[in-house]
Amino acid sequence: MAIEFISGCKAAAEAARLANVDVVAAYPITPQTSIVEYLAKDVSNGRLKAEMVLAESEHSAMSACVGASMVGARAFTATASQGLALMHEVLFYAAGLRLPIVSVIVNRSLASPVSIFADFKDSLAQRDTGWLQFYVESCQEILDSVLIAYRVIEDSRVLLPAFVCMEGFVLSHLSEPVDVPDVQTVSKFLPACDPKYPTLDLKDPKIFNVMAFPDTYEEFERDKQISMLNAFEALQEAYQDFEKIFGRKYQDVETYRVEDADIVLATMGAAAGTAMMVVDQLRSLGERVGLVKVRTFRPFPRRQLREILSHARVVGVLDRDLSIGSTGILFQELQSSLYNQPQRPLMQNFIAGLGGRDIHQGTIGAIFQSLKDTLQKGFVEKNLNWPDENREVLSIWGLPVDHDD
Amino acid sequence: MTTNYTIKTLPDLEQVAPGRSGCDGCGAVMAARWISKITGQSTIMVNATGCMCVNYGYAGAPLHPYIHSLFENTGSILSGIDAGLRALGKRREVNLVGLAGDGGTVDIGFQSLSGAVERQHRFLYVCYDNEGYMNTGGQRSGATPYGSNTATTPVGSEQQGEGLSLLRRKNMVLVMAAHGIPYAATASIAYPLDFMNKVKKAIEIDGPTYLHVLAPCPTSWGFASEESVKIGKLAVETRFAPLYEVEQGKKIVLDRRRSKGTPIIEYLKAQKRFSHLLKPENQHRVDEIQSQIDESWRYLESLAQE
Amino acid sequence: MTHPWYKSRPFSAWIPAGLSATHKVGDRKERPVVDEAACSMCGLCWIYCPEGIISRDARIQINYEYCRGCGICIEECPKHAISFEDER
């Protein structure tokens, strides 16, 4: 093991190398590009023995991953934004064929208007495709999560593909000290690829991707649903082993000072780090506030969240995304998870950080203030909030500052 | 290079089980059967969405590993399989074949195929050309010939069938040859030995190869099921679909013997999709088609000259 | 129709190669019959049959369980050795 000062993209590439992937198929897009460049360099100088498929589009990159995986090779790709949207059709296909492919997503918003900066719109728009989704907070967590992802999705209880998502520029281009393990240590955690799913095998010829009629299609979906939920068990085991081997601890939902908190803020990704500092400040002033970071978004840890939030009186959800015409997506998931609780908290949604707008401590402080007001009032005045809106633009455009769902 | 097959020396072993679905006399299914007859037990086939994935794939006819890809990603699934097999050290064991209709090839799958051959993946890609989107009910595609009455170019008072395709069709073989691939050729299901020997030649090459086989479709072209071979022959004889091979993107071998130059009207009048062209007021369209065919033939001849 | 081989999960919509043989599709108005005396064993019907159900061992034989009666073998036989007979 060696501590190296590397970026999120480099950490992702190092993880793919350590996972000893057989095929890398990808297409360049900011801010993902350097992941593939690093891997190309590794292949070029013999650090990694893999086939590079430098596809002519993301649709083809994902299709090539499918082809490779269908013959039992470990496949890796990375993309973002427009590229991920272009892959959409193939994502369902890969999940339906039960192929354990890992794709690193360097989250970036989508046109139009054009933005190369982070929000979770790209990966959350793929939430129904049957892929596991992990959202990370640090460069170390990127590396670790790719290894954990392969181990979990190649497990015969799971066999579904996975995204490991990091926010573009926020993490992808930020350099942090990362503990890069050696190949031998990794092989103790992640065994060599040994496909537990049916493949294109000359010795046992099968015909893949046939039609399912109404009498079976639903059961195929249900099978994926069950496998997705099985991932919790596989993840738990992987986290334990990971901690034993590497000394770092992960959970599907990470909590910070929630035990006695009346007010809890839930979020995903890098904003959690900033929010933690705000929690500390507020705690020092005597406020009973806490933080929840959802790391595993698919499968969605409903049960864990119910337990963690069983004593909270107000829950705020900070969404770096918006399902236009509804609310933030994490908010929807969390609210529906808590709805049948006998004592459910009041809930408020905060949209921030879209298209790369920084999520500052001040913004998070304002969110906690609003949650505190709600606690005092005892009801939610406004479901959907924009704590960091650009009022100048709103007024020029004549858009209402105060509107609710 | 091994010698060509004759009917006598063709393998008796089928790589296709009986009992497929679809129409009687389907030309595409003949091509599918002949491919795997040559590529044998070690075939892995990737088949785009279309008539063949439904009537051949879902029906369970192939006896070798087979995957129905999506409509447009046959080329890139092939790329991934090729790369995966190489990475696992198993590439030599497998004859990798792509199969797609004209829609899945010249239209929606064009990009992925072009990328895959440009990257020099090893596979044989066969386009069975039934000149339209048949699986969805016979709509026009980029390979539908001028004048055809199709579900989306119906003959009416204002329009006389397909009018968009500049009289000529996209010449997919020359397009593929322009990629500089080692081997690209046309074929017709009317000439099985010719087709199978081209399959044999192609599959032995360590690189991307492309075959474009005319596959008459009784259902959408409008002829009786027993006439598929006859129609396939007429297409070649009238020079509507001449037979030629292009090696290394340069050397063109044109089959002049089979394309003797029968007037195109013989081909048109044998199919219902062209029946409106037989009306006297449409004579000028037939003339246009004939002169286009003559021009294309002269062009091919000029390419074939050393 | 639920397929009997849907027995192991997780399951990625596959069927065994060659499954089509269980579909006996030989449903036709007329059946092609070979006149062995006229047949020269040229093999053209064997190769052209879209269903691949003509065998050419010692003689030409049609597998009627799968023959769809498309008529291609009749049309392409150079010796006119195959003809249709009514099915009843």
Ligand SMILES: Cc1ncc(C[n+]2csc(CCOP(=O)(O)OP(=O)(O)O)c2C)c(N)n1
């Ligand atoms: C992305 C996408 N668009 C449209 C379709 C619908 N579709 C299925 S098959 C087909 C036509 C196929 O035409 P072709 O490739 O010529 O093959 P054929 O059916 O003629 O054998 C279409 C339009 C699809 N499956 N996927």
Ligand code: SF4
């Ligand atoms: S529609 Fe044409 S191509 Fe499709 S199965 Fe029928 S005959 Fe074959």
Ligand code: SF4
């Ligand atoms: S085509 Fe006619 S002559 Fe030739 S083998 Fe068949 S039946 Fe005999």
Ligand code: SF4
């Ligand atoms: S009628 Fe058609 S299906 Fe039957 S044997 Fe002859 S060619 Fe084959």
